[in-house]
Amino acid sequence: MEECSMSGDSYTPQPLDRDARFYVAGHRGLVGSAVARKLRSEGFTDVVGRTSSELDLTDRGAVFAFFRETRPRYAVLAAAKVGGILANSTYPHDFLSINLQIQLNVMDAALEVGVERLLFLGSSCIYPKFAPQPITEDSLLTGHLEPTNDAYAIAKIAGILQVQSIRRQHGLPWISAMPTNLYGPGDNFSPTGSHVLPALIRRYDEAAASGADTVTNWGTGTPRREFLHVDDMADACLHLLEHYDGAQHVNVGTGQDVTIREIAETVAAVIGFEGLTEWDTSKPDGTPQKLLDVTKLTDSGWTAGISLEDGLRSTVDWYREHAGALRG
Ligand SMILES: NC(=O)c1ccc[n+]([C@@H]2O[C@H](COP(=O)([O-])OP(=O)(O)OC[C@H]3O[C@@H](n4cnc5c(N)ncnc54)[C@H](OP(=O)(O)O)[C@@H]3O)[C@@H](O)[C@H]2O)c1
Structure with a gap:
């Protein structure tokens, strides 16, 4: 998709005001919690969030009421219905409908109160x-999507x-970022x-704990994937809000x-x-x-700073510490 000439492009990125109200939508999720941690560690004093039970972002009236009441100056939209291949291919309508609703409600309400910088x-x-x-931003809308998550992709x-x-x-200088696969606490x-x-992580940890000889994974194991630690992602979010402005999304x-x-x-x-790994090639590989x-x-x-091995170690530690209180 070509970058358009927009009135929002006249904005010059600058450091964000640490005392301004900053709304993190999805502040309990993988990305949102890392963003909230990052903002607080960078001196932001008024970071606000609501759980989905406090504020259902598919409830348009409630979302507008929340924005009128809190009037944040900045926002990161990290609330979404998110899942893996199985969930995406089983519930495509949920992934399409819920994500479209969340995005429309949050951005329309943020527009009404004039949120200055928003990162989608x-x-x-x-x-x-x-x-x-590697995939450049210009590849968007140049071919068919992966069918297992096309509904989610279209919403995004x-x-x-x-x-x-x-x-x-x-003319509001809002921006979008497209993260790769994320992982972390x-x-x-x-x-x-x-x-x-x-x-x-879960499969191998359970196998190790039960003394199983074999772990079976989906697919052939040959697909190539990129992984970014979520603390790096949060760092990149703040970096983009303070250093990037443009209509085109950023990988x-x-x-x-x-x-x-x-x-x-x-x-x-x-x-x-220490056991064997087998691959169930009857299951889909995805892209x-x-x-x-x-x-x-x-x-x-900006460049990533956390190596995959270091990131994995700390994620496994976190997983084990929270084994009794994991979601799902
Ligand atoms: N994880 C990845 O690998 C990855 C990769 C690329 C992009 N992303 C993007 O990053 C964003 C966040 O993903 P994530 O991995 O952090 O997901 P997540 O851990 O599942 O967190 C999503 C959050 O959204 C909130 N939410 C969902 N439905 C809601 C609703 N109806 N009302 C209010 N809040 C709702 C949930 O709030 P509660 O906890 O309060 O229920 C949850 O904390 C998504 O846009 C996703 O596409 C993620």
């Missing part, structure tokens, strides 16, 4: 299944368009709802990928699982490779 978070699944690798593409339309029609480790890396990743087989071996080693081109992000002055 999409996902790398917005890109065509066979997009040239609509979110990018919403940010661009608000920039063009209302606070992730969803549930057997049916989780992404590949937390699913692997956020490490710029390096590994095979699922390699990641499974690393997880097994970090966990201490063969997904590596983001992060040139735009790098050019803006």
Whole structure:
């Protein structure tokens, strides 16, 4: 998608006011909790959030009432219905409908009260299944999506368009970021709802604890994936809000990928699982490779700092410490 000339483009990125109110939508989730941690550690004094039971973001009236009451100056939209291949392919309508509703409600209400800087978070699944690798931002809408998560992807593409339309029609300097696969403390480790890396951590940890000889993973293990620690993601969010302005979304990743087989071996080693790994090739692999081109992000002055091995170790530690209180 071409970057358009917009009135929002006249904005010059600058440091955010640490005392202004900052709303993190989805502040209990993997990304939102990391963003809230990052903001507080960077001196933001008025970070607000609401759980989904306090404020259901699909309830349009309640969302407008919340924004009129709290009037945040900045916002990160990290609330979404999120899941792995199984959840996405089983409940496509939920992923489409709930995410469209959350995005429309939050952005329309934020527009009404004039939120100055808003960062919308999409996902790398917005890109065509066979997009040239590494995937540049320009690949958007150039081919067919991966069918297992097309409904979710279309909702996220609509979110990018919403940010661009608000920039063009209302001149607000809002931006969008498309993260690669994320992992870290606070992730969803549930057997049916989780992404590949937390699913692997749980599977290998349970196998090690039960003394199982074998772990069976879905697919062939050959697809290549990129993983970014969520604390790096949160750092990138603040960086973009303070250093980037433009209609085009920005990829956020490490710029390096590994095979699922390699990641499974690393997880097994970090966990201490000494048995065999088998691959159930009757199960789908998903997209063969997904590596983001992060040139735009790098050019803006940011690169990832947490290595996969370090990030995995701290995530496994967190998983074990919270084993009795995980979501899902
Ligand atoms: N995880 C990844 O690998 C990844 C990769 C790329 C992009 N992203 C993007 O990052 C964003 C956040 O993902 P995540 O991994 O942090 O997801 P997550 O851990 O599942 O967190 C999502 C949060 O959204 C909130 N939420 C969901 N439905 C809601 C509703 N109806 N009303 C209010 N709040 C609601 C939940 O709040 P409660 O906890 O209060 O219920 C939850 O904390 C998403 O846009 C996702 O597309 C994630």
